[in-house]
Ligand SMILES: [Zn+2]
Ligand SMILES: [Zn+2]
């Protein structure tokens with residue numbers, strides 16, 4: 460029993476300190492997840508014969524569902540003090556440029572297990588297409604998050620998200636959204652400079668009225 464635990468914790472240690480911090484794992488994650496997402500979509504169209512247009516709608520719903528998942532995972536799973544997710548994300552917060560990702564096969568295995576059970580055994584219609592969109596959302600999140608720490612892009616929307624994420628690295632209790640800010644507004648975790656009024660649900664409309672929200676975020680950084 461004690462021996463088994465020691466082996467398990469050695470493996471865990473190796474996964475965390477070596478495998479998850481390897482370049483190969485980092486880049487292969489994109490390939491594996493994108494391929495799996497495409498497979499789930501094509502599979503439902505080809506072997507279940509659903510109309511591509513409806514598969515597209517389900518795919519889009521999956522992407523939207525990803526946005527909320529991103530928030531929930533980042534806030535309540537990645538920011539837990541312990542556990543493989545929390546420890547991994549903690550490394551990211553201190554070494555933001557390091558190429559660290561969950562071991563790729565963990566995601567892929569989880570996705571295929573979920574797909575096999577829900578789409579093939581339970582035969583839930585559109586599940587495979589929704590899962591495809593959701594996983595594509597995860598890939599998109601991984602690309603956007605990578606760009607936040609490694610690329611300089613001119614696109615205004617990306618630059619605002621980047622400034623927004625930089626604030627999260629300084630104030631980890633705020634700005635959990637990486638590809639979308641909507642859920643921070645809903646849950647009230649948008650970073651405000653001390654003294655700034657706290658906005659609730661109606662904040663979406665008010666924020667939209669601010670001409671240059673990126674300037675506001677940069678001002679926050681200048682202050683800090
Ligand atoms: Zn992050
Ligand atoms: Zn980050």
Ligand SMILES: [Zn+2]
Nearest residue numbers: 533537548631
């Ligand atoms: Zn974080």
